[in-house]
Amino acid sequence: MKSPKGKDANPDRVPQPFDLEDFLPYRLSVTSNRVSRLFAAQYAAQFGLTIFEWRVLAVVGRLGTCSPTAVGEWSAMDKVKVSRAAAALVAKGLLRQSLDPNDGRGRLLRMTRKGVTVHTGVVPLARGLEATLADGLTKAEWATLKKALQKLSEHVGGMVGPDPGGAPD
Amino acid sequence: MKSPKGKDANPDRVPQPFDLEDFLPYRLSVTSNRVSRLFAAQYAAQFGLTIFEWRVLAVVGRLGTCSPTAVGEWSAMDKVKVSRAAAALVAKGLLRQSLDPNDGRGRLLRMTRKGVTVHTGVVPLARGLEATLADGLTKAEWATLKKALQKLSEHVGGMVGPDPGGAPD
DNA sequence: AGGGGGTAGTTATAAATGAAATCACCAAAA
DNA sequence: TTTTGGTGATTTCATTTATAACTACCCCCT
DSSP: SSOSOOOOOOOOOSSSSGGGGGGHHHHHHHHHHHHHHHHHHHHHHHHOOOOHHHHHHHHHHHHHHHHHHHHHHHHHHHHHHHHHHHHHHHHHHEEEEEOOOOOOOOOEEEEEEHHHHHHHOOOHHHHHHHHHHHHHHHHHHHHHHHHHHHHHHHHHTTSSSSOOSSSOO | OOSSSSOOOOOOOOSSOOOOGGGGHHHHHHHHHHHHHHHHHHHHHHOOOOOOHHHHHHHHHOSSBBBBBHHHHHHTTOOOOOHHHHHHHTTTTTTEEETTTOOTTOOEEEEEEEHHHHHHHHHHHHHHHHHHHHHTSHHHHHHHHHHHHHHHHHHHTSSSSSOOSSSSO
């Protein structure tokens, strides 16, 4: 329950009331976490994937064979997360990792047949879940939400370090 | 950099392109994390507080003397997080914890004088930072963003377990 | 040709987290 | 009054996650 019922017969609070409920960073965090948990539960239940694994799979699906670095750039994940998620996907047989013939340091990730199968299964799930989110809002609200998040993200991105991947989708 | 420059001369991607960039849960997560890191850095630098400590302080400031459970309800934090953050605040001398005279199991949290001082210092910082976020958007976008997050949060809250507090503000 | 400085990716170490166990207590029923 | 089931809060422990260190390599410069 969000706003506990009981009367607050409490005298000793500070003068200028500050409400977390109305504070955007808080709202953003709470909403993001709830959404993430919902999606994570579904990815896990239906395909045994974590959010980060799903992100990596999505990027490799999108780009085709590509480097872990590229995956990181497209998924806002740091290299450690990419490395671990990719290793997990390789272990599950959804991805293959090979050496980059053009750069001895680099690696290349590509989907296996099984990876493609899973990918084509997860994408509709993701889209479907996203659609159920959209259900709760008007078309206009949804559009503005997306745009506003994008703008906020860029605006803030300028005053903060590189993305570590953070909380899951 | 978000969209790496290089042409993708890559043939082997899946048929139906799926773009993480355009996927709301992803955008929400990335934005939330960036905002959280920005705020966390400021709270830490200026007042030596973590996000969770700040949340607890904000709630106790808002409600006055109250139980850890109440703090959890108002801050979307689970009891373990509240317990730890409260302990840290007590150690820092910003909060005092006492026994609930009406219930031997319960505890009561109240701010010390020092706690009040810090609170009245952090609140303007938080408001100021929030205002710089708002700078990046139009008034209308900001308002819709808040409303949309609220609605989304409630909409999703219905299909997911209780809030664990998750990623910081 | 052989440093020096830099990048790609992985691995190790330390700190943060969450689930479950624990402790102390309450309140209702027998 | 003792038992039983349950709640508030803390603590423990296994896992997750972040930070830092490391390995292997590239490339430019001299």
